Amino acid sequence: MRALLPLLSVGRGWRVGAAARAPRRVMSLYRTEERGRPHSEDYRLFFKNVDGHYISPFHDIPLEVDSKKIATEEPLNPIKQDAKNGKLRYVPNVFPHKGYIWNYGAFPQTWEDPFQKDKNTSCCGDNDPIDVCEIGSKVCSRGDVIHVKVLGILALIDEGATDWKVIAINVNDPEAEKFHDIDDVKKLKPGYLEATVSWLRLYKVPDGKPENKFAFNGEFKDKAFALEVVNHTHECWKTMIMKKCDHGAINCTNVQMCDSPFHCTPEEARSLVESVPTSSVIKESNIEEERWHFLN
Template sequence: MLVRVDDSAPTTGHKLTRYSLRRAGRPFTKDYKVYFERINGHHKIPVSPFHDIPLYHDEEKKIFNMVVEVPRFTNAKFEISRTEFLNPITQDTDDGDADGTLRFNRNVFPYKGYLWNYGALPQTWENPNYTNPDTGERGDNDPIDACEIGRAIADTGDVKQVKVLGVLGLIDQKETDWKLIVIDVKDPLADEMKDINDVERHFPGLLGATRDWFRVYKIPEGHEPNGFAFGGMYRDKKYALKMVGECNEAWKGLVRGKIDGGEISLKNTTLSDTPGKLDPGKVELPPDEDLPPAHLERKPDEWFFVDRNTWP
C-alpha cells in the first residue's frame, strides 16, 4: 500500500521522501501490524517509523515529519510500537501489554473519536528516566505526540509535513505527556498559522475542546480526570520547539545506546552510528495482506457522559 503523500514538492522546495506500507493481520486484532518502507527508485527499504523517518523535513524552516497513527473522528488507539521489531503501528491494549483487550477510546459527549489527526514526531522520545522541572513528572516513554488540526482527514500510516504551533502539557497517570498542536503545511490556512494564538483566531473553540478532551477521555475506562502543567494553559511555539528539541536529544541518547530504554526495539536500517543498525537487504517483512477488519462484538461508537461540575 502506498502511503497517501503528495508527490509534488511542498512549499519548502525540498524533495519529498515517499513511503509505502505493509499491513499484516486483520485490523482490530492483536496480530495487526503496519510496517513502513521507504521508496528508493524502484526499490523499497524497510524502515522504522520511530527511528528511520527523519524528525525534520526542513530543519531551517522548522518543518517536521509527523507519522499519523489515529485519523480524526476514529476511536481505535493505534500507535507506533516501542517493542516490536522495526516499530510497526499496532493497536494499543487497555492494560498496556499483550494480554490486554484492544483499546478503543470512548466517545465522551460531545466528542466523537479523536478531534484531530493524531500521531507522533519520529526521532523523539519522552524519557521516563527524566523528571521535567516544569511538570514535576517523568516522561511517558513514547515519541512526542502531535495533534494535526488541518481540514483533511488522514489515514493511519500517512507521513505528513507539519508546522509546530504550540503545546499542551498533559499529566497523564503521573507522566509528562506533551501534546503538540501542529498543522499540515499543505493546509489552506497553514501560511496564516504562525503561533498558538493563531489557532483560536482561525479555529475558535478547538483549543478549549482539546484540553477538555484530554482531561476526560480516560474517565470511561475508570480513571480520574487528567491534569495539566501550567494550569492547563497552552505554551507557545518557542516553548514547543524547545520540548521537541529535548525529546530529540533524548532519542539520540536512546538509539545510540547511551540511555537504557528497557524493552524498546532500537532496530533500524539507516543509522550507521547505532548498535541497532541492520542491513536492509537482509530484513524480511511480512507481505501486505490488506485484510478486512475483524468483527467487533462491542462497538466503539457508544457514548459516555461525565459530569464536569463535580470536579474541583
Template sequence: MAAIMRTAVKCAGSAAAPQRVACGSSVKQGLLRSSRQPQRLQQHRQRSGAIVRAVATKADTYTKVERGEANTFDFRIFLQEKGKDTSAWHDVPLYLDGGLVSFVCEIPKESSAKMECATDEELTPIKQDTKKGKLRHYPYNINWNYGMLPQTWEDPAHKAQDIGGVAGDNDPVDVVEIGSEECAMGGVYAVKPLAILAMIDDGELDWKIAAIRTDDPKADLVNDVEDVEREFPGELDKIRIWFRDYKKPDGKPENQFGYDDTWQNKEFTLNVIAETHGFYAKLKSGERENTEGLSLV
C-alpha cells in the same frame, strides 16, 4: 517563559463525552506573559545544534504495507521506502526544511481504535494497543488526526522540575493535527508545529503538540498559538478537554496539565521538540542505556 495562551473553559456537563460543538458564551481566553522560558529548555536548545538539522523529504517518499488482518492482534502497518521496510520511529527524519517537522499519523480523525507505534517491536510498526487481553478503543472518536513525531522520546529517567518533577512516558512525542483533511493511518506528513500542552497522565509527562499540515487551506494563516485561537477559535480547549476526560468513562480520574492548564507558544514547542530529540539521540547512540526494552532498529 515566553508568551503562552491560557484557555479557561467552563462548560456545563463537561464530564460527559466531549462534543465537537462550541461551549458557547462561557468560553474565556486570555494571553499571559512571563519573563523567561524554563531554563532547562533554553539550555538544551543551545546544546542540540549538532543534532538539529534540516532534511528535505516528502510524504510520498514512503508507502505503507499492511500485514495481518485489520482489527486483530496481528495487524501491523509497516512503512517502506524504495520497497524496503523502514522504521516509522527511527528512519523517518524529524526535521524538514523550512522549520517543519514530520508527522506520522497513527489515528485518523473521527476514529476510535487506539493505534500506536510499537516501539518495542523490530522496525516499530503501527499496531492497535491492547488492554486486559482486548484490542483497545477510545470511548468515543478522537476529533483530530493523531500521531507522533519520529526521532523523539520522552525519557522516563528525566524529571521535568518545572512541572513538579514528573518524568517522561517512554514514548515518542504526540501530535494533534488540527487540519481539515483526514490523514491516512501510517501516512507521513510535513506539519507546522504551533503549540504544546504538558499533559500529566498517571504521573507521567505526555506532551501534546498542536500542528497543522502544510497543505491545509489555513496553514499559511497560523504560525503560533494566538493564530490558532484566531483561526480555530476554541479548538485548543476542545483538545485539552478531550484529553482531560477520555479516561473517565473507564472510572479513572481526569488527566492533569502543567503550566496552569495552558498551551505554550511555538518557541516553547520547538524547544521541547529539540529536547526530546536529544533524549532520543542519546538512546539511539547508546549514551543512554536502553533499560526499557525498546527496539532501536
C-alpha cells in the same frame, strides 16, 4: 519540521472518514504494508522507504526531513492495535466528541525519557515519541507522513508521566498560511483549544480512571516553547539510539542509523517483517467504536 502522523483508527469520529492523502512529495518517500487481521492484536502496519526496504517509523524517518499506536517495543516499530490486559483498546466517544477531534500522530526520532524528570513539569516522560495533534481540515490516513507547522504545545500529565501534545497544522492545508503561533489558533478556531483540553482530560474516564491533569493549569505554550521541547526530546532520542542511556523495553532496531549499535541490514529487516502473518482483508466492526459515553 516534518512529522510522522499515523492516524489511529481506534476512533471513528468526524476526523475519521473518507481518508485524504498526505502531500504526494512527502508520502512518495514512504509506503506502508499491512500484516495481520484488522481489529486484532496481531495487526501491524510496517513502513518502507523509496527503495522498498522496510524501515522503522520511530527511528528511520528524519525529524528534520519531511492508539493504533507505534509498537515501540517491537523490531521496526510497526503501528499496531493498542491493547491492555488482553483486550483491544478503542478511543471512547465522550459526548459531544466522537473519536479524535484532530489528526493524531507523533514526531519520529523523539523520545520522552521515562528515566529523566522534565524540567518544566517535574515528571518523567511517558516513554513514547512526542505526540502531535494536527488541526488542519484534511483527514489523514493511518501511516501518512506529512509536513507540519508547529504552533504550540500542551503539557498533559498522564498517570504521573509527562505526555506533551504538540499543536500543529499541515503546511499544505488551505489555511496554513494564516497560522503562525498558538494565538492564531485561539483567534481563528475559537473553542478548539478548550475542546482539546476537555477531550484530553476526560478520555480515560470511561475506562474507570480519574481525569487527566495538566501542567501550567492547562495553559497552551507558544511555538518557541514547543520547539524547545521537541528539540529536547530529539536529543533524548539520539542518546537512546546510540545506547548512551537506559532505554528500558524500547526496541531500537533501525535500518538507516549506521553508527547505532542497534542497526540492522535491509535483509534482516525483511526477515523480521516476514515473520509476521500477512494481512487479512476481513474488517470487523466493534461495538466499542460506536458506543457513546455521557459523563457527569
